[in-house]
Amino acid sequence: MNFKEYLKKYKEKMGVSNEYIASQLGVNRSTVTRWLKGDTKVTNPEVIEKLSFILGVDVESLINSEERYEKPVLGEVKAGYDLLIDENFEGYEQVTQDDYYRGDFFLRVVGDSMSGAHIHDGDLLYVKKCNDVPSGTIAVVLINRCEVTVKKVIKKEGLLILEPANPSVDVRYYSQEEVESLPVEIIGKALYSRSDLV
Numbered sequence: 231m232n233f234k235e236y237l238k239k240y241k242e243k244m245g246v247s248n249e250y251i252a253s254q255l256g257v258n259r260s261t262v263t264r265w266l267k268g269d270t271k272v273t274n275p276e277v278i279e280k281l282s283f284i285l286g287v288d289v290e291s292l293i294n295s296e297e298r299y300e301k302p303v304l305g306e307v308k309a310g311y312d313l314l315i316d317e318n319f320e321g322y323e324q325v326t327q328d329d330y331y332r333g334d335f336f337l338r339v340v341g342d343s344m345s346g347a348h349i350h351d352g353d354l355l356y357v358k359k360c361n362d363v364p365s366g367t368i369a370v371v372l373i374n375r376c377e378v379t380v381k382k383v384i385k386k387e388g389l390l391i392l393e394p395a396n397p398s399v400d401v402r403y404y405s406q407e408e409v410e411s412l413p414v415e416i417i418g419k420a421l422y423s424r425s426d427l428v
Contacts (some may be wrong), residue, residue, distance in 0.1 A: 233292040234268050236285050241266075245412070255280050268326045270424070299330035307337035307355060307370055308379045309344040309394075323354060323424075333421045334359045337370065337380075344380055346395030349423040355380060357418035368420040374412045380420060390414055 231239075241251070248262040255262075255277050264270040271293055272278050282289045303320035311382035323336050339353040347368060349355060355370070363369045365385040371377050371392060381402075390409050392402040404414050 233289060234266060236287055236289075236292065237262075237266055237281075240248050240285050251284075254284065269329070271324055277335050299325050300329050301325050301330065301333065301335055301353060301356070303336040303338060305311070305337060306378075308341050308377070309339050309341040309349055309351065325356070328357065329421075333357060334418070337378075337422075339380065339423065343394035343396045343399035346397075347382070349380060349395070349420070350425055353423040353425040356421045358421055359418050360416065362416055363419050370414050370420065372415045372417040375415075378417075383416065 239249075240246075241248075245246070249259045251258065252259045252262045257274075257277060261270070265272065272281060273291065278289050278293070300322035303323055305318045305320070325333070333356045336354045336356055339349055339351060339355050342351050345351075349368070359369055363383055365383065366382065367383055369383045370378060370380050371383065379392065381394060382395055384391040388406045390404045392404070392405075392414075394401065404412070408414065
């Protein structure tokens with residue numbers, strides 16, 4: 231049995247909620263939810279110690295024995311505009327086996343223009359490499375080969391529209407000619423944003 235299964239079994243046996251477990255460990259409910267989904271692992275030594283006591287098993291050994299799936303953190307993406315492309319390798323982030331095959335890399339979010347879509351300053355955005363997305367999809371866009379941003383991409387009547395999820399940030403409109411001449415290139419689809427990694 232792996233850590234996720236032990237935690238599920240404990241939840242069922244004791245009839246407790248994610249909120250209750252979180253309060254016992256001093257973490258957020260969303261963190262417990264991510265553990266149960268296998269989206270993230272426990273890294274805090276104090277939390278590992280408390281979990282080992284609650285579950286009656288050596289949680290550190292469980293975590294260390296599980297196969298690790300990781301993707302690189304390649305730099306920053308602006309939730310706003312005017313951030314120059316920055317490929318500063320930060321290291322690796324652990325992902326689930328499913329997510330390992332779904333996406334390609336993480337980018338660190340800078341700014342709050344996508345806060346309405348739950349993409350916040352400092353988050354890690356998990357991205358699948360691609361050069362096109364359907365209209366209405368949140369994507370990572372490279373403008374003029376030097377500025378990288380994350381926005382909702384809307385296509386209509388010869389326009390490519392980059393729409394923020396924050397009313398205080400301007401919407402940008404690009405004609406088909408500008409898309410080709412600047413260029414404005416879609417470099418990836420946003421799969422999810424990760425924050426509060428306890």
